[in-house]
Amino acid sequence: xxxxxxxxxxxxxxxxxxxxxxxxxxxxxxxxxxxxxxxxxxxxxxxxxxxxxxxxxxxxxxxxxxxxxxxxxxxxxxxxxxxxxxxxxxxxxxxxxxxxxxxxxxxxxxxxxxx
Amino acid sequence: xxxxxxxxxxxxxxxxxxxxxxxxxxxxxxxxxxxxxxxxxxxxxxxxxxxxxxxxxxxxxxxxxxxxxxxxxxxxxxxxxxxxxxxxxxxxxxxxxxxxxxxxxxxxxxxxxx
Numbered sequence: 021x022x023x024x025x026x027x028x029x030x031x032x033x034x035x036x037x038x039x040x041x042x043x044x045x046x047x048x049x050x051x052x053x054x055x056x057x058x059x060x061x062x063x064x065x066x067x068x069x070x071x072x073x074x075x076x077x078x079x080x081x082x083x084x085x086x087x088x089x090x091x092x093x094x095x096x097x098x099x100x101x102x103x104x105x106x107x108x109x110x111x112x113x114x115x116x117x118x119x120x121x122x123x124x125x126x127x128x129x130x131x132x133x134x135x
Numbered sequence: 136x137x138x139x140x141x142x143x144x145x146x147x148x149x150x151x152x153x154x155x156x157x158x159x160x161x162x163x164x165x166x167x168x169x170x171x172x173x174x175x176x177x178x179x180x181x182x183x184x185x186x187x188x189x190x191x192x193x194x195x196x197x198x199x200x201x202x203x204x205x206x207x208x209x210x211x212x213x214x215x216x217x218x219x220x221x222x223x224x225x226x227x228x229x230x231x232x233x234x235x236x237x238x239x240x241x242x243x244x245x246x247x248x249x
Binding site (some may be wrong): 024026053055062063064065066067068070075076078110112116122123124125126127128129131 | 138166168170175176177178179180183223225227233234235236237238239240241242
């Protein structure tokens, strides 16, 4: 069974540009969530999508957005990039939207460098 | 945002030693998860805990969900070189119609000296 797949793995963008990251969850998983990992702030929750609807949102500015498609694949977008957006962006998938026994698996991440 | 208090921040141990790390919080969590992350990779799930008091093992790893639901610990017995990495605890709360996003600790960096 394939794991969580994220593309691209590495990318470099210029301040002010926008970026779109893609995530394919484990087959059969309907919940996709996104996290940002930086040395200073650690791992922080961005948002979660389930059945194409955003269920939860972390404490990030509106420049960070996402969507989920009918096949459960998800994309996140960051507009007007800032230097502080440089981070490892991790996608996680789970079978359902929560509840006991719901296990969450992470992809390898997309490394974003903003210059 | 809220983060879990994970300790120790780093550990320098000899191969073969046992390792213990823990996470505490001021609030209750419904699920505790332990992950290991190698450089340049995503976190890999080690153990998932769903009930207060639950004790679960995965090979040489053992983790427990604290009875107060505000803490969890992870033990690694007889450490080997491939145990090197950063270990993260994560807690999840249930609210309304589902679960909140994971809240993570800052990680425990495990270094094994030959």
